Amino acid sequence: MATTATVEVAAEPKYWHLRTVLVQAIESEFTTGQTLPNERDLSARFGVARATLRQALEQLELEGRLHRRRGAGTVVAGPRVDITIGTHDEGWPGVEPGDRDLVDGTTAAVPGRLAAQLGVRPRAMVHRVRRRQLSMRQPVGIECLYVPRAVVPRVPELLGDNRRAALVLRHLRNNTLEGLTRSVEVGVAEPEEARLLERPPGTAVLVVTTAYTAGGRTAALAVATYRADTCRLAFGEDAPIGARSAS
Amino acid sequence: MATTATVEVAAEPKYWHLRTVLVQAIESEFTTGQTLPNERDLSARFGVARATLRQALEQLELEGRLHRRRGAGTVVAGPRVDITIGTHDEGWPGVEPGDRDLVDGTTAAVPGRLAAQLGVRPRAMVHRVRRRQLSMRQPVGIECLYVPRAVVPRVPELLGDNRRAALVLRHLRNNTLEGLTRSVEVGVAEPEEARLLERPPGTAVLVVTTAYTAGGRTAALAVATYRADTCRLAFGEDAPIGARSAS
DNA sequence: CTTGACCACTGGTCTGGACCTGCGTACTGT
DNA sequence: ACAGTACGCAGGTCCAGACCAGTGGTCAAG
Numbered sequence: 001m002a003t004t005a006t007v008e009v010a011a012e013p014k015y016w017h018l019r020t021v022l023v024q025a026i027e028s029e030f031t032t033g034q035t036l037p038n039e040r041d042l043s044a045r046f047g048v049a050r051a052t053l054r055q056a057l058e059q060l061e062l063e064g065r066l067h068r069r070r071g072a073g074t075v076v077a078g079p080r081v082d083i084t085i086g087t088h089d090e091g092w093p094g095v096e097p098g099d100r101d102l103v104d105g106t107t108a109a110v111p112g113r114l115a116a117q118l119g120v121r122p123r124a125m126v127h128r129v130r131r132r133q134l135s136m137r138q139p140v141g142i143e144c145l146y147v148p149r150a151v152v153p154r155v156p157e158l159l160g161d162n163r164r165a166a167l168v169l170r171h172l173r174n175n176t177l178e179g180l181t182r183s184v185e186v187g188v189a190e191p192e193e194a195r196l197l198e199r200p201p202g203t204a205v206l207v208v209t210t211a212y213t214a215g216g217r218t219a220a221l222a223v224a225t226y227r228a229d230t231c232r233l234a235f236g237e238d239a240p241i242g243a244r245s246a247s
Numbered sequence: 248m249a250t251t252a253t254v255e256v257a258a259e260p261k262y263w264h265l266r267t268v269l270v271q272a273i274e275s276e277f278t279t280g281q282t283l284p285n286e287r288d289l290s291a292r293f294g295v296a297r298a299t300l301r302q303a304l305e306q307l308e309l310e311g312r313l314h315r316r317r318g319a320g321t322v323v324a325g326p327r328v329d330i331t332i333g334t335h336d337e338g339w340p341g342v343e344p345g346d347r348d349l350v351d352g353t354t355a356a357v358p359g360r361l362a363a364q365l366g367v368r369p370r371a372m373v374h375r376v377r378r379r380q381l382s383m384r385q386p387v388g389i390e391c392l393y394v395p396r397a398v399v400p401r402v403p404e405l406l407g408d409n410r411r412a413a414l415v416l417r418h419l420r421n422n423t424l425e426g427l428t429r430s431v432e433v434g435v436a437e438p439e440e441a442r443l444l445e446r447p448p449g450t451a452v453l454v455v456t457t458a459y460t461a462g463g464r465t466a467a468l469a470v471a472t473y474r475a476d477t478c479r480l481a482f483g484e485d486a487p488i489g490a491r492s493a494s
Numbered sequence: 495c496t497t498g499a500c501c502a503c504t505g506g507t508c509t510g511g512a513c514c515t516g517c518g519t520a521c522t523g524t
Numbered sequence: 525a526c527a528g529t530a531c532g533c534a535g536g537t538c539c540a541g542a543c544c545a546g547t548g549g550t551c552a553a554g
Contacts, residue, residue, distance in 0.1 A: 012438055013537065016448045038504060049539045051298075054505090059435045059449045070505045071547035080432060182482040184431055185327060186451060186475040188306045191259055200506070201263045202306045204433060204451060204475075228433040228451075235429040235482070260507065285534060296509045301535090317535045318517030447536070497554075507544070514537070522529075 015055040018046060022056060026065060032078040036066070039074070062204055064229050069198075080232040081135045085182070085208060117211060118148050119218050125149040132196055139197050141226035151219045181211045184233065189225070197227050204228040262302040265293060269303060273312060279325040283313070286321070309451060311476050317447075327479040328382045332429070332455065364458060365395050366465050372396040379443055386444050388473035398466045428458045431480065436472070444474050451475040 036042065043053040057074065060066045068074045115122045127147040133140050187207045194201040208224040226233070283289065290300040304321065307313045315321045362369045374394040380387050434454045441448040455471040473480070 013448060015537080016438065019449070040504090049541095051540090052538060055449075055537090057505095062451060063434055064432070068505065069547080070545070071503075073504060073547090082430075183329075183479050184453070184482070185311070185479040186309060186433065186453065188310055191263065201260060202266070202302075204309060206431070206433065232430050232432040235431070262507080287534090296511090298510085299508060302507090304535095315535065316517080317515070318533075320517095320534055495554105497552105499550105499552085501550085502548095504547075505545090507542100509542075510540100512537100512539075515535090517534075518532095520529100520531085522527100524526085524528095 014048060015052050015059075018048060018053060018056040019059055021046070022060060023065065026060075026076055030076045032076055034076050036074045036076070061229050064232075067229070077230070081140050081230055082234045083133075083141065083226055083231050084234050114146060114221060114223070117209075117218060118146060118221055120148045120150060127152065135230075138230070139227070140231050141224055142193060142196055143222060143224040146221045146223070147219070151214075151217075178215075179213045181213070183209050185209075186228065187225070193225055197225075199227065206231060206233060208233065261295060262299050262306075265295060265300060265303040266306055268293070269307060270312065273307075273323055277323045279323055281323050283321045283323070308476050311479075314476070316445075324477070328387050328477055329481045330380075330388065330473055330478050331481050361393060361468060361470070364456075364465060365393060365468055367395045367397060374399065382477075385477070386474070387478050388471055389440060389443055390469060390471040393468045393470070394466070398461070398464075425462075426460045428460070430456045432456075433475065434472070440472055444472075446474065453478060453480060455480065 030036070037045070039050055039053055039057070043050040046053065057066060057068065061068055064080045065077055066074055067077045112122050115124065115126075118126065120126065125148075127149060128144065129147075130142065130144045132142050185207050187205050189197055189199060189201060189203045189205050191201045193205070194203055197203070197205070206226045206228050208222075208226070210222040210224075211218050212220040212222070214220075277283070284292070286297055286300055286304070290297040293300065304313060304315065308315055311327045312324055313321055314324045359369050362371065362373075365373065367373065372395075374396060375391065376394075377389065377391045379389050432454050434452050436444055436446060436448060436450045436452050438448045440452070441450055444450070444452070453473045453475050455469075455473070457469040457471075458465050459467040459469070461467075
C-alpha cells in the first residue's frame with residue numbers, strides 16, 4: 001500500500017492548469033470575437049512548450065470557447081449554434097437553410113455500414129442528396145440523405161428546397177412514413193467533410209443518424225455531421241432554454 | 248493563378264494517412280479486445296514520430312475504435328454502448344442501473360451557469376444527487392440532478408433507487424411535471440469527472456442537459472456526462488410517431 | 495483606382511527526444 | 525500459501541525546435 005499521510009493533491013497536468021487560467025482570462029479580460037495573442041507568445045508568457053499550450057487550446061476549442069484559424073489567429077467564441085433536432089423534422093430554425101447544393105444524384109458508392117442499415121446490397125443503387133448548413137456565414141454541418149432506388153425509383157426535383165429529410169420522404173411515399181430511429185455519437189471529420197466544415201481533418205464532429213421507417217423497412221437514412229465545437233443539439237417540443245442571462 | 252494541370256492530390260496529413268492504415272489493420276487483422284503493439288514499436292514500424300502516431304490513435308479512440316489504458320496497452324474496441332435517451336425517462340436499458348452513489352446532499356456550490364438555468368440565485372441551496380452508470384463493469388457516464396430547495400424543501404429517500412430524474416420529479420411534485428427541454432453538446436471532462444470515468448482530464452464527453460419544467464418554472468436540471476469514445480445516444484427507439492397527418 | 499505579387503505572421507504538422515506514472519507480473523520473504 | 529515488493533512495460537506528459545501552409549496586409553505596376 002502506497003498510502004501516505006501527506007495531502008499530495010495528485011498534481012493536475014500542466015495543460016489542465018493552463019486551461020483553467022485561460023478560461024478565467026477569456027471570461028474576464030476578453031470578449032466575443034477578440035483575438036488572443038499568438039501561440040508562441042502565449043507559450044512563452046506561461047513558461048510552457050508550445051505543444052503544451054496547444055493541448056490546452058484544443059480542449060478550449062472542443063468546448064466551444066475558442067475558434068482557431070490557420071493564418072488568422074485564435075479568437076474568443078460566442079455561444080454555440082443551436083441545432084434543433086425535432087421529432088417531426090420541420091426545418092432548420094436558426095440556420096440558413098440548405099445553403100449549398102453539394103451532391104444530387106444516384107450512386108452505388110455507399111459505405112458498407114450504411115448499406116447494411118438501409119437493408120440493401122453493398123453496391124445497390126442509392127439516391128444521395130447532400131446539403132451544407134451555414135449559420136452566420138459559417139459552416140456548421142453537413143446533412144446527407146440516402147434513399148434506396150428500390151424504395152423510390154426517381155428522386156423528384158423538390159429535393160432542391162429547404163426542407164428536411166422527413167418532409168421529403170412524406171412527399172415521396174404519400175404519407176406512409178411510420179417512424180424514425182435516431183442516434184447521436186461523436187466522430188471525426190474525413191478530409192472532404194473537414195474541408196466543407198473549414199476545419200482540419202480529424203476534427204471532432206457530432207454525427208446524428210436518423211433511420212426513417214416506411215412500409216415495414218428502413219426507407220431512408222439521414223446522416224448529419226455537425227462541428228462539435230460550434231454546435232449544440234436541441235431536443236424537445238418547446239423552444240430551447242433561454243441562454244441569454246447565462247453570461 | 249495557382250491553377251496547375253497536375254493532379255496535386257493536396258497531400259493529406261501524415262496522421263490521417265496513418266489513421267486510414269490503422270483502420271484497415273484493425274478491421275482485417277484484429278478482433279475485439281485484442282492488444283495492439285505498443286506506441287514505440289508502431290511509430291518505428293510506420294516510420295513516424297511517436298507524437299504523430301498518437302495523433303492518429305487519439306482520433307481512433309474518439310471514434311470508439313480503440314481503448315487505451317496507461318500501463319496496460321491499446322486494445323481494439325467493441326461496439327459502442329447504446330445510451331437510451333427516452334422522452335419519458337423510464338430507466339437505463341442496457342446499463343447497470345445506478346451503480347454507485349456518489350453524492351447525496353444539499354449544497355450552495357452550484358456552478359453559476361446552472362444556477363442561472365435553474366432560475367435561482369448563484370449561492371442558493373440546491374439538492375444535488377449524482378450517480379455513475381456502468382456498462383459491463385466499465386464506467387460510461389455520470390448523471391447529476393439538481394433540484395432547488397425552493398422547489399422541493401427536502402429530498403426524500405426514494406432517490407436511492409434506480410429510476411431517473413423524471414420519475415423522481417414526478418413523485419416529488421405529485422405529477423405536476425409539464426415538460427422538458429434537452430440539449431446535447433460536446434465538452435471535456437474535468438479532473439474529478441475524468442477520474443470517475445477512468446480517463447485523463449480533458450477527455451471529450453457528451454453532455455446531455457435536461458431541464459424539467461413544473462409549475463411554470465425550471466424545477467430541476469439533469470446534467471449527464473458520457474464518455475464520447477464508448478457511448479452512443481439512442482433516441483426514440485421503436486417509438487412510432489402517432490401523427491399520420493394528411494398533408 | 496484596380497490588380498496582383500509579395501511577405502510577415504498565424505496556426506498546423508512533424509520530429510526525436512526526455513521523464514513521469516499507472517499496471518501487471520515475477521519474485522521474495524514470511 | 526500468502527502478502528508485499530521490485531521491476532519492466534505501457535501509455536501520458538512535456539520539451540525545444542523545425543518546417544509547412546493559409547491569411548491578410550502592403551505596395552508597386554498597370
